[in-house]
Structure formats: C-alpha cells, structure tokens
Amino acid sequence: MTENNFSLKKIEISVSEAEKRTGRNAMNMQETYTAYLIETRSVENIDGQSVLTDSLWRRYSEFELLRNYLLVYYPHIVVPPLPEKRAEFVWHKLSADNMDPDFVERRRIGLENFLLRVSSHPILCRDKIFYLFLTQEGNWKETVNETGFQLKADSRLKALNATFRVKNPDKRFTDLKHYSDELQSIISHLLRVRARVADRLYGVYKVHGNYGRVFSEWSAIEKEMGDGLQSAGHHMDVYASSIDDILEDEEHYADQLKEYLFYTEALRAVCRKHELMQYDLEMAAQDLASKKQQCEELATGTVRTFSLKGMTTKLFGQETPEQREARIKVLEEQISEGEQYLKSKNLEGREFLKNAWADIERFKEQKNHDLKEALISYAVMQISMCKKGIQVWTNAKECFSKM
Amino acid sequence: MDINSFSPMMPTSPLSMINQVKFEDEPDLKDLFITVDEPESHVTTIETFITYRIITKTTRGEFDSSEFEVRRRYQDFIWLKGKLEEAHPTLIIPPLPEKFIVKGMVERFNDDFIETRRKALHKFLNRIADHPTLTFNEDFKIFLTAQAWELSSHKKQGPGLLSRMGQTVRAVASSMRGVKSRPEEFMEMNSFIETFSQKINLIDKISQRIYKEERDYYDEMKEYGPVHILWSASEEDLVDTLKGVASCIDKCCKATEKQMAGLSETLLPVVHEYVLYSEILMGVMKRRDQIQAELDSKVEALSYKKADPDLLTEEIGKLEDKVECANNALKADWDRWKQNMQNDIKSAFTDMAEENIHYYEQCLATWESFLSSQTNLPLEETSEDKS
Numbered sequence: 001m002t003e004n005n006f007s008l009k010k011i012e013i014s015v016s017e018a019e020k021r022t023g024r025n026a027m028n029m030q031e032t033y034t035a036y037l038i039e040t041r042s043v044e045n046i047d048g049q050s051v052l053t054d055s056l057w058r059r060y061s062e063f064e065l066l067r068n069y070l071l072v073y074y075p076h077i078v079v080p081p082l083p084e085k086r087a088e089f090v091w092h093k094l095s096a097d098n099m100d101p102d103f104v105e106r107r108r109i110g111l112e113n114f115l116l117r118v119s120s121h122p123i124l125c126r127d128k129i130f131y132l133f134l135t136q137e138g139n140w141k142e143t144v145n146e147t148g149f150q151l152k153a154d155s156r157l158k159a160l161n162a163t164f165r166v167k168n169p170d171k172r173f174t175d176l177k178h179y180s181d182e183l184q185s186i187i188s189h190l191l192r193v194r195a196r197v198a199d200r201l202y203g204v205y206k207v208h209g210n211y212g213r214v215f216s217e218w219s220a221i222e223k224e225m226g227d228g229l230q231s232a233g234h235h236m237d238v239y240a241s242s243i244d245d246i247l248e249d250e251e252h253y254a255d256q257l258k259e260y261l262f263y264t265e266a267l268r269a270v271c272r273k274h275e276l277m278q279y280d281l282e283m284a285a286q287d288l289a290s291k292k293q294q295c296e297e298l299a300t301g302t303v304r305t306f307s308l309k310g311m312t313t314k315l316f317g318q319e320t321p322e323q324r325e326a327r328i329k330v331l332e333e334q335i336s337e338g339e340q341y342l343k344s345k346n347l348e349g350r351e352f353l354k355n356a357w358a359d360i361e362r363f364k365e366q367k368n369h370d371l372k373e374a375l376i377s378y379a380v381m382q383i384s385m386c387k388k389g390i391q392v393w394t395n396a397k398e399c400f401s402k403m
Numbered sequence: 404m405d406i407n408s409f410s411p412m413m414p415t416s417p418l419s420m421i422n423q424v425k426f427e428d429e430p431d432l433k434d435l436f437i438t439v440d441e442p443e444s445h446v447t448t449i450e451t452f453i454t455y456r457i458i459t460k461t462t463r464g465e466f467d468s469s470e471f472e473v474r475r476r477y478q479d480f481i482w483l484k485g486k487l488e489e490a491h492p493t494l495i496i497p498p499l500p501e502k503f504i505v506k507g508m509v510e511r512f513n514d515d516f517i518e519t520r521r522k523a524l525h526k527f528l529n530r531i532a533d534h535p536t537l538t539f540n541e542d543f544k545i546f547l548t549a550q551a552w553e554l555s556s557h558k559k560q561g562p563g564l565l566s567r568m569g570q571t572v573r574a575v576a577s578s579m580r581g582v583k584s585r586p587e588e589f590m591e592m593n594s595f596i597e598t599f600s601q602k603i604n605l606i607d608k609i610s611q612r613i614y615k616e617e618r619d620y621y622d623e624m625k626e627y628g629p630v631h632i633l634w635s636a637s638e639e640d641l642v643d644t645l646k647g648v649a650s651c652i653d654k655c656c657k658a659t660e661k662q663m664a665g666l667s668e669t670l671l672p673v674v675h676e677y678v679l680y681s682e683i684l685m686g687v688m689k690r691r692d693q694i695q696a697e698l699d700s701k702v703e704a705l706s707y708k709k710a711d712p713d714l715l716t717e718e719i720g721k722l723e724d725k726v727e728c729a730n731n732a733l734k735a736d737w738d739r740w741k742q743n744m745q746n747d748i749k750s751a752f753t754d755m756a757e758e759n760i761h762y763y764e765q766c767l768a769t770w771e772s773f774l775s776s777q778t779n780l781p782l783e784e785t786s787e788d789k790s
Binding site: 201 | 594595598599602605606609612613616617619620622623624626627630631633634637638640641644645648651655745748749752753756757759760762763764766767770771773774777778
C-alpha cells in the first residue's frame with residue numbers, strides 16, 4: 001500500500017493538543033479518554049511557508065491500531081514504538097494515573113515523536129494507511145480492518161515454536177537478539193535507579209523549604225538578625241521549589257531512554273520474523289529431502305525409511321508395480337513443487353535479510369545519534385541545576401552574612 | 404589498666420588555636436588556652452570509661468605554672484558544671500554534650516560519638532575560659548590543673564549531698580509558688596527564650612533531616628554511575644559518552660560526601676549546642692525567678708506579720724541585694740550570650756551556604772568538562788545528523 005505524492009512533499013506533523021472526552025464504548029458504557037489533535041502542514045513554497053492541510057483527532061487506541069498494522073505489513077522494518085500505555089518507573093511525586101495532566105502532556109509529545117519517526121522513515125512514510133491516518137478522520141478504522149492485516153499476522157505460537165526449533169539462524173540476528181535483550185535490561189535498570197535518585201533529591205530540596213518557614217518565624221523575635229533571617233528564608237523557599245522544574249526536565253530525558261527501551265521489542269520482532277522464515281525454509285528443505293529419499297527407495301526397492309505404506313505392505317502383502325509406479329509419480333510431482341517452493345522461500349529469505357539488515361543499520365545509526373544526544377542533554381540539565389544551586393546559595397550566603 | 408589510643412584529629416597545640424577560635428571578647432587579651440584531645444579508654448574491674456587529655460597554657464599569675472596536662476572523664480565535667488551553676492546561678496553556663504544520644508548510637512564507645520563529644524567538651528571549656536566571670540572561678544582552675552587524686556579529694560569537700568538535696572527541694576518549692584511580678588525586661592527575655600527554644604529545636608530537626616536525606620541520596624547515587632559503565636560494555640559507539648557520564652556521576656557523589664562532612668562539622672554541632680543552650684536559658688530564668696520568689700515570700704511574710712519584723716527586714720535587705728546581683732549578672736550575661744549566639748548562628752549558616760556553593764561549583768565543573776569533551780568532536784561525528 002503506497003502513496004507516493006506524500007513522501008515527495010515536505011510535511012510537518014504535530015500533535016498539538018490533548019483533550020479529555022467522554023463517549024460510549026463498544027459495550028455502550030460511558031468512558032473517559034483523551035483525544036489528541038494531529039495537525040499536518042505541508043511546506044509548499046520555497047521560502048518554507050507552511051500551510052495547514054489536515055487536522056483531526058485520534059485517541060491512543062487508534063495509534064496502536066496503526067502500529068499493529070505496520071508491524072504486520074513491514075516485518076523487516078524496525079517499527080518505531082509508541083509511548084508507554086501506563087506510567088512506569090515513576091518516582092513518588094509523579095502519579096501513575098493516565099489522566100494526570102503531566103502524563104498526558106508527556107504522552108502527547110511521545111505520540112508526536114512516533115508520527116515524526118514514521119514520516120521520516122524512507123519506507124514507512126509511503127504507506128497509504130499511514131497517510132489516511134493523518135488525513136481521513138472518519139472510517140479510518142474500518143479501512144485498516146478491511147486490509148485484513150490481523151489475519152495476515154503470524155501467530156505467536158508459531159513464532160515461539162520457530163524460535164526454539166530453528167537450526168541455522170543468521171548469526172547477525174542471533175547477536176541482535178542478545179543485544180536487544182541486554183539493552184532492555186540495562187535501560188530498565190538505569191531508569192529504576194534514576195527514579196530512586198530523583199526521589200531522594202526531591203527529599204533533600206523539599207526539606208530545605210522548612211528552613212524558610214522557621215527562619216521567618218524566628219526573625220520576628222530578632223532585632224539585628226531579623227532581616228537577614230527573613231530574606232535567607234525566602235531563598236530557602238526558592239531552592240525548595242526549584243526541584244519541581246528540574247525533575248520535570250529529567251522526565252523528558254527518561255522518556256528519551258524509554259523510547260529505546262521500547263525499540264528493543266521492535267528489534268526482537270524483526271529477529272522473530274527472520275527465525276520464522278528460516279524455520280519454514282528448514283522445514284521445507286527437510287520435507288523435500290525426505291520425499292526425495294522416499295522416492296529413491298521406492299525406485300530402487302530398498303526400504304530404509306519407515307513409511308506407513310511399507311508397514312501395510314508387510315502386513316497386507318506387496319503392492320503391485322503399477323501401484324508403486326503411481327506412488328513414484330506422485331512423489332516426483334511433489335518433489336518438483338517442493339523444489340519450486342524451496343527456491344522461492346530461499347529468495348524470500350535472502351530478500352528479507354537484505355532489507356531487514358539495511359533497516360537495522362539505519363536504526364543503529366539513529367540510535368547512536370539519539371542516545372548520545374540524550375546523554376549530552378542530561379549533562380546540560382545537570383549544568384543548569386548546578387548553576388541554579390550556586391545562584392540560590394550565593395544569595396542565601398549574602399543574607400546570612402548580613403545577619 | 405588497658406589503654407587504647409584514639410588518634411586525635413585536631414591541632415594539638417593550644418597556641419595554634421589563636422586563629423581558630425571565633426570568640427568575640429578581645430582575642431588579643433586572651434591569656435588562657437585550653438585543648439581537649441586524645442580520648443583513651445580505661446578498663447577497671449568495675450567499669451570502662453573514657454578520659455580526655457586537657458592541656459592548658461596560661462600566662463596568668465594565679466596559676467602555679469604556665470602549662471598543665473591532666474586527664475578528665477565526663478563525670479568530672481558534670482561536676483564542674485554543677486559547681487559553676489551553684490556559684491553563679493544566674494549566669495549562662497555553657498552546655499555539656501549529652502550523656503547519651505537517644506536515637507541512633509547507643510554505643511558509648513563508638514568512634515563518631517567519642518569524637519563529637521570531645522569537640523563539644525573542648526568548646527565547653529573554651530567558652531568558660533572566655534567568660535569574663537567564669538574564667539576566674541576557683542573550681543575551674545582546679546579542674547584544669549589538679550592531679551586526679553587532688554581533684555577527687557577536692558570534690559568531696561563541697562556541701563554534702565543532703566544539703567544539696569535540701570537546696571533543690573527549697574528551690575522546687577519556691578518555684579511552685581510562681582513568680583508574682585517578673586520585671587518587664589525579664590518577661591521579654593523569657594518570651595524570647597521560649598520562642599528561640601522552639602525555633603532552634605525545629606532548625607535542629609530540619610538540619611538532621613537534611614543530613615539524612617543527603618545520605619540516602621548519596622547511597623542511591625553510588626549505584627547510578629556504575630549502571631552507565633555496565634551499559635558501555637554493549638555499546639561500541641557510545642563507550643566514551645557513557646563512561647564520561649559515569650565518571651561525572653561518581654565525582655558528584657564524592658562532592659556530596661564532602662558536603663555532608665562539612666555540614667556535620669560546621670552547622671550540625673552549632674545548632675545542637677544552641678538547642679542545649681535553650682534548655683540552659685530556661686534553667687537560668689527559673690533560678691532567677693526562684694531568687695526573686697524567696698524575696699517575695701519574705702516580703703509577704705512581713706506584710707502578714709508572721710514573724711519578728713526586724714529579723715525579717717534584715718533578711719529582706721540581704722535578699723534584695725541578692726536579687727539585684729542576680730538580675731544584673733543575668734542582664735550582662737544575656738547581652739553577651741545574644742551577641743555570641745548571633746555570631747555563631749551567622750557563622751554556621753554562612754559556612755553551610757559556602758559548603759553548598761562549593762558542592763555545586765565542583766559538580767558544575769565536572770559536567771562542563773564532560774560537555775566540552777563531547778561537543779568539541781572531529782567533524783565526521785557531527786555530520787552524522789540523519790534522523
């Protein structure tokens with residue numbers, strides 16, 4: 001499903017608003033959900049002026065539907081992840097409530113990021129369903145479902161079976177699977193520790209706020225010290241309240257890491273697809289080999305392999321040469337089909353490997369760039385926090401020295 | 404006797420203290436220098452206790468020598484404080500460190516506890532030395548100079564236990580009667596003391612809490628850096644960046660440790676000392692009130708003609724003098740104490756602010772250095788902007 005005029009134009013996508021809505025769900029029960037406004041602008045003129053071309057509202061479940069569709073139709077692509085459904089790795093101040101305005105805001109940013117990732121992907125950006133997601137408000141769900149993508153999806157059971165039984169998966173994909181497991185584990189660990197550090201830091205800053213109150217009360221009984229105490233107390237309050245913004249910024253950093261945490265699942269999905277295809281290939285080859293063997297045995301009259309026919313022959317008497325001839329014929333046909341099938345599977349497999357690996361290389365570069373940027377932005381945040389701290393304590397020191 | 408030595412952590416020479424001591428009385432006239440160091444454990448069949456070495460250097464004529472070295476235990480300090488309170492009931496006698504710390508350390512022989520106590524005892528003696536009246540107290544002199552056996556026999560000479568108990572009973576009884584008319588300035592003083600006590604206690608709790616929160620933060624931070632090192636093992640292209648972040652976090656961790664040490668050296672002991680001072684002040688007010696109550700009850704007795712009026716009038720005269728002395732002593736000492744308090748509090752909080760500034764400056768330098776190492780990269784790295 002492609003739409004080529006889409007990728008040729010330069011477009012800007014933004015998820016600009018979030019709104020609480022109530023409606024009735026499939027079971028006709030009242031529910032509250034958040035809807036997000038998606039605005040698409042096309043950059044028409046040479047001078048970069050953008051014109052609003054489309055704007056519509058979507059809810060999280062529609063984003064999920066889009067992504068599931070992309071996963072089925074582009075199994076060789078590392079499909080960008082959605083922001084988390086529920087708030088995880090929270091530290092105590094953040095609520096885990098989906099309706100919390102801070103969470104909704106961060107989700108809005110995450111959804112925008114998802115759309116930007118898809119639209120900047122050389123292959124995904126051409127998809128028609130994606131285009132319709134941005135442009136066709138009504139009936140989009142029906143259109144997606146009509147593609148029948150749910151039926152085309154590989155069953156989880158099949159995939160699991162393949163993962164265990166595949167004999168010769170491409171080493172690069174095996175390594176990739178290990179890498180994505182490691183990355184998931186390490187980012188989870190980091191996010192957990194970060195949340196705890198944030199919690200503790202919050203405690204340190206907030207307790208200083210108590211100084212503010214007590215200094216103020218104390219200043220009432222002091223003649224010479226009073227003013228100094230009072231103004232120092234004010235700075236303590238400033239210090240205590242500064243942590244809120246600091247940690248809010250850090251939350252954005254955590255979201256950047258979380259995106260790559262969720263990306264590991266997309267990586268594993270590609271690996272699973274490879275394993276499935278490789279397994280099918282191996283099974284097809286095995287099947288072909290066994291048929292060839294059977295054929296050979298029938299032709300030469302030696303029975304090395306066990307077969308039901310052989311068994312029944314022993315029990316009920318030899319078959320006639322005509323019967324044997326017929327069977328050989330059938331097998332030869334099957335072998336011929338099998339060889340064709342194997343050929344096309346091989347081709348498919350190689351195509352998949354080529355395309356998947358290309359996207360993985362693209363992904364790796366993106367990941368290295370993004371993570372480095374995130375780590376640098378973390379350093380920038382720390383610098384800002386230190387500068388604020390120096391400012392406040394310098395002011396406080398001045399007040400103390402004037403006491 | 405088993406003697407274990409603990410290493411002293413402060414300058415040993417009293418003369419080196421000249422620049423360290425922040426007392427407001429003319430420092431150039433100081434002629435008595437005292438240090439408390441070298442805590443030693445003594446084990447006898449009955450008990451185990453710690454003694455502290457006290458070195459006194461002086462140019463005063465009334466001292467037999469210019470240098471003295473004695474060993475004293477906590478009990479001896481308590482005795483000294485008691486004697487000073489007895490001799491000067493309305494002077495503000497400096498606080499002694501507590502007998503035990505209720506929560507936290509119960510172990511009397513814990514190193515931190517001993518060191519904290521040693522510092523507080525050092526302060527105690529120096530505050531007395533700098534007090535215009537207390538510095539000339541005879542018991543103080545004996546405390547600083549007498550050998551162990553001399554001190555023991557001197558201690559036994561004081562008013563007997565029973566008479567001391569009697570005094571206490573009278574004191575309690577008279578305080579029960581309440582103060583009829585406390586002079587205005589002492590009403591103000593009392594009200595100040597009440598509010599001050601409240602606030603300083605809160606400040607003490609807040610400061611302790613901050614220390615605890617910082618300790619918890621430090622514990623979590625210790626884990627944070629290593630996670631980045633672990634990550635760098637699976638990322639070829641991000642090794643430098645990840646290791647850089649880990650190193651910054653570890654350095655900030657160390658800076659936190661240093662800041663905490665500073666806090667526990669400058670702010671916490673001072674605030675705590677003033678918590679103890681606030682209790683002492685309340686005690687001094689009570690004693691002043693008692694002295695006045697004694698006078699008031701005699702005056703009352705006179706008006707009810709309960710006993711011989713001439714005798715009473717004579718007693719009242721003596722008591723009036725006593726009250727006037729007590730009030731004047733307290734007034735003078737109060738002004739002096741307030742001035743000291745302001746300086747000490749100002750100093751302690753300024754030091755705390757300085758510690759925090761230094762902490763943030765260290766962290767800032769660390770992160771800025773990392774940032775510049777990451778952004779001053781050769782061109783082929785920065786042109787990789789493809790996402």
